[in-house]
Amino acid sequence: MRRAIVVGAMAAAMALSVPEAAGSTGVGRPETHHAELNRPNQTVTAAAVDRAVHAATALAGEPGYAGVAVDYDTAKVTVSWKGEAPALVSALETTAPEGVAVDVVPTALSGADLHAASTRLMDAQRAVHGPDAVLAALPAADYAGLVVEVSRDSAAARTTGLARNLERVAGVPVQLRMVDDDGFRSTAASRRNDRAPWHAGGAIASRDGTDYCSTGFSVITAAGSERIVSAAHCNRGFGSVVRDGAGERMGTVSSRALQLDAELIKPAGATASSVFAGRWNASQASARYRIPVAAVRAPAVGQRVCSSGAVTGEHCGAKILATDVAWSCGKRTCHGFRAGRDDGGVVVGGGDSGGPMYMLVDGRAHASGMIDGGSNRRSCGSTSVTTQCFSYVYGIPMVDILRHWGARINN
Known part of the structure; x- marks a missing residue:
């Protein structure tokens, strides 16, 4: 691994720090999206x-929007909203769809309120304690405030009245959670030897072929040009050669958005509307070698x-596990979503x-998004290069990346 944005290698204890999400489910598989959900009489x-x-x-x-959560087991969707919900929400x-229950529940704060509060908090604490002390700030399950995760071994954790100070800076209630962690990093690697048309999930490497990052989805800009999305922390800046x-x-690199930790790559040749799937070394004989891209979906x-x-x-x-999570990406605060497996297995x-x-x-x-980093360290198993x-x-939501550049997904 070269430079990789590993969002803080938050240790096993961090599993206890994830707030219980409304509508959370038990162990499942991606095939759940194609399965049937058993409910009484239907x-x-x-x-x-x-x-x-x-x-x-x-x-x-929309003003007032806080968040959306889903429980596939009961076919229930919960929409959290601040203030009186408009007709569109009702x-x-x-x-x-028949058999799906949608509940609209009131909240004290909106997503915009918490987004601004988490940005204030992360920016202020990064200036005082650096990027590795306050690891993440995410909406509480009831959207009444923030859950703020602080590295137990950091100097910030020993600050007198830390919770009170965090609330003062954020301007919203704060639930403080100490987690065992050694700091925020990034996950800055055939996939190894792709060619035009370029596919998502391929390797970005140095001249000697050492993997250090990956390609993201192909997009079409407002001007009709094909571009490849990747993480801005992967390359040195505008005009950098990507291999x-x-x-x-x-x-x-043709454009960068540091607040999204995203960049656009102007490709040498065309791009493909598909992603590499399966193992890192899967061959064309694999049924999951590549899968087509259909559309864009905001995460819930x-x-x-x-x-x-x-x-x-x-x-x-x-x-x-949570949306609109705030974390430090370089010298800025990024917002996105956090996901994890129920069995604690490797996801990135x-x-x-x-x-x-x-x-x-x-x-x-x-x-759904672009990989920005990972936390809660685990043994890897087979990988293309030695890594963590x-x-x-x-993840940085694709809807945010597309909106920033006025682009659309290549499908």
């Missing part, structure tokens, strides 16, 4: 539940996602940064 497909979730998350820009309850796993020129708590990086390969079955590793995150629906990838692996993955 059978509801998870695809029907996802349609209700998609309609709810589409309202994320309509979700009456227009949901594949064989050290061959892939393209150059409780949904299952896959991550696919060039170094560790594809990992499916991770459940989204160093060198996977920039790679795609997606939901599997009918064998196709629905783009983690059981939590942090």
